[in-house]
Amino acid sequence: DVVMTQSPLSLPVTLGQPASISCRSSQSLVHFDGNTYLNWFQQRPGQSPRRLIYKISIRDSGVPDRFSGSGSGTDFTLKISRVEAEDVGVYFCMQATHWPRTFGQGTKVEIK
Amino acid sequence: EVQLVESGGGLVQPGGSLRLSCSASGFTVSAYDMFWVRQAPGKRLEYVSVIATDGGKTYYADSVKGRFTLSRDNSKNTVYLQMSSLRPEDTAVYFCVKDSGFSFDYWGQGTLVTVSS
Numbered sequence A: 001d002v003v004m005t006q007s008p009l010s011l012p013v014t015l016g017q018p019a020s021i022s023c024r025s026s027q028s029l030v031h032f033d034g035n036t037y038l039n040w041f042q043q044r045p046g047q048s049p050r051r052l053i054y055k056i057s058i059r060d061s062g063v064p065d066r067f068s069g070s071g072s073g074t075d076f077t078l079k080i081s082r083v084e085a086e087d088v089g090v091y092f093c094m095q096a097t098h099w100p101r102t103f104g105q106g107t108k109v110e111i112k
Numbered sequence B: 001e002v003q004l005v006e007s008g009g010g011l012v013q014p015g016g017s018l019r020l021s022c023s024a025s026g027f028t029v030s031a032y033d034m035f036w037v038r039q040a041p042g043k044r045l046e047y048v049s050v051i052a053t054d055g056g057k058t059y060y061a062d063s064v065k066g067r068f069t070l071s072r073d074n075s076k077n078t079v080y081l082q083m084s085s086l087r088p089e090d091t092a093v094y095f096c097v098k099d100s101g102f103s104f105d106y107w108g109q110g111t112l113v114t115v116s117s
Helices: none
Strands: A004-007 A010-013 A019-025 A038-043 A050-054 A067-072 A075-080 A089-095 A107-111 B003-007 B010-012 B018-025 B034-039 B045-051 B058-060 B068-073 B078-083 B092-099 B104-107 B111-115
Touching: A004 A089, A010 A019, A019 A038, A019 A089, A019 A107, A038 A067, A050 A067, A050 B104, A075 A089, B003 B092, B003 B104, B018 B034, B018 B092, B018 B111, B034 B078, B045 B068, B045 B078, B045 B092, B058 B068
Parallel strands: A010 A107, B010 B111
Antiparallel strands: A004 A019, A019 A075, A038 A050, A038 A089, A067 A075, A089 A107, B003 B018, B018 B078, B034 B045, B034 B092, B045 B058, B068 B078, B092 B104, B092 B111
């Protein structure tokens, strides 16, 4: 199975400051159809996961534009340009290029 | 509005059985691949099983193959995960998830399964 490795696992951030989460895969996530199926999810305390980004960088409807995704191949990043209080939670990446789908360990974002 | 509501979790002894239900609204379950994903305490999320639109074919993680059975009732727009021969390592929050083509676009709230004597 493809191993997804996130870093850091804990990310204390000052309100209004940027945050960045890395997600690396043990093999390339480029599908034979040419797409890269790398997703990012947010799980706020006490809530279900919510998809933020799919195919590396496409934001879901309603997701603030302070969230952005980038990367290619095996190396991906989720950035929050200016962290707000509502961004507290756990963020995890998921690859859907290879079977079975696999997840990163999760990164806990908290306010300093 | 799409909603997924899981039920059926609880405390069960090792070797016991449970049936989880996932009731969907806002879309038709037979038109999408439907997954179950679980998260054990302190562990990352893990794929458990999927029921495909393609004739309702089912697939399972090696860790549950032969013990879990996934099915769908189109008339009730509900997906079921029958779990048997449960082990302590099956203890987890189980999420029902709607597929959107190489992604998950909606998750249920999760239901906790605890396997312990």
